[in-house]
Ligand SMILES: Cc1cc2nc3c(=O)[nH]c(=O)nc-3n(C[C@H](O)[C@H](O)[C@H](O)COP(=O)(O)OP(=O)(O)OC[C@H]3O[C@@H](n4cnc5c(N)ncnc54)[C@H](O)[C@@H]3O)c2cc1C
């Protein structure tokens with residue numbers, strides 16, 4: 234048989250029997266997805282308290298991780314039964330990268346699967362017949378098998394044994410960037426070289442907090458200018474409306490000093506610069522600036538003729554971290570433009586615009602590729618403006634500094 238250009242390869246992932254059951258119950262599960270994951274975590278942590286050192290306790294408190302997991306499982310099931318559903322590949326890749334930065338291992342999928350499927354039974358009760366349970370188990374294991382395969386590929390590529398996913402790095406120095414932002418310059422404490430890092434990638438830092446909790450958080454590698462070191466830049470998260478200050482960012486900001494050792498994962502993340510010579514627009518807000526510096530440094534080092542536009546929004550000029558370092562790296566690029574928006578602008582600052590970022594009037598070259606990083610409402614606004622200006626959606630990439638709830642809202 235000859236395949237025509239439009240024919241899809243006949244990959245039947247889900248058994249026909251399960252496909253019908255999933256089609257009939259996907260709506261029910263979707264409607265209860267948050268309740269299911271809200272049950273799932275407490276029962277899993279009760280049996281496996283060691284997992285509290287891998288999951289973010291704060292995401293648990295705010296429910297963010299529950300929403301991300303729920304959204305991804307339902308979206309995965311839907312695209313299994315609907316060939317016209319949007320591609321799921323980028324969601325899969327994002328999760329796999331996040332998992333590898335945390336050292337997630339294949340055998341842990343059995344634990345998660347057991348508690349997730351038990352939680353489905355608890356929430357949906359009699360609706361979960363043996364047939365329904367089997368079909369959702371099949372969905373879970375299809376998802377799990379694909380993640381495990383992708384994760385083992387990423388571990389192998391990075392040369393990482395997932396049972397020891399971190400290496401010790403010593404804080405060589407701290408750079409106080411603004412009142413609330415500090416950069417930590419880290420060098421390996423085990424004598425091995427710094428791993429290869431693509432611009433825009435992040436590492437997980439595992440921190441032993443006062444009181445005994447151990448917690449990982451992801452931080453973009455904000456500079457690789459010095460090949461024997463890597464730099465992360467941390468904005469201290471201040472609690473608002475009675476919420477506590479961020480645990481790990483506060484600890485790193487207030488307590489970690491030069492000479493201290495932190496556990497750092499291999500670099501992960503798929504927000505990488507396309508290797509073409511198309512112009513780049515980097516549109517960021519707040520802590521999202523940490524993705525800009527490594528990309529600008531990379532372009533200055535490897536493609537100084539490639540046009541780059543940096544657009545950044547912050548509360549005030551004094552909150553704008555890494556500004557001078559970005560401008561310095563950008564000065565080595567032939568065609569580099571820099572725009573800033575501040576919610577309040579100093580009276581003698583004639584270069585910055587007041588208010589929120591508005592890309593409506595910014596000159597954009599043909600075939601521009603955009604990266605955006607910042608709070609979700611900001612990124613939605615950027616994306617909408619760019620789509621309205623005719624930038625194709627596959628030219629717009631984003632990075633979320635938290636569980637990816639983009640698809641969930
Ligand atoms: C890929 C990626 C890259 C990132 N890169 C960077 C970076 O370069 N620089 C950077 O600064 N950050 C970055 N982040 C964000 C970073 O990983 C952390 O999420 C951030 O530092 C906050 O962590 P924390 O432990 O300080 O806050 P957490 O303790 O995790 O708190 C997070 C929020 O939850 C709220 N909260 C916690 N507990 C409760 C509760 N009981 N009730 C109500 N609210 C509560 C807190 O007030 C806070 O607003 C990145 C994240 C990702 C996913």
Ligand code: HEM
Nearest residue numbers: 287288289292298301302305341342345376377635636637
């Ligand atoms: C099929 C099974 C699984 C699915 C569908 C899944 C899905 C997800 C999703 C959607 C995220 C958020 C990614 C983002 O940042 O956007 C995530 C994060 C995470 N996952 Fe998984 N996951 C699975 C299995 C596991 C397993 C087996 C473990 C290990 C016990 C695990 C541990 C974590 C942790 C620790 C995070 C970070 C969340 C946080 O810090 O709050 N996951 N996963």
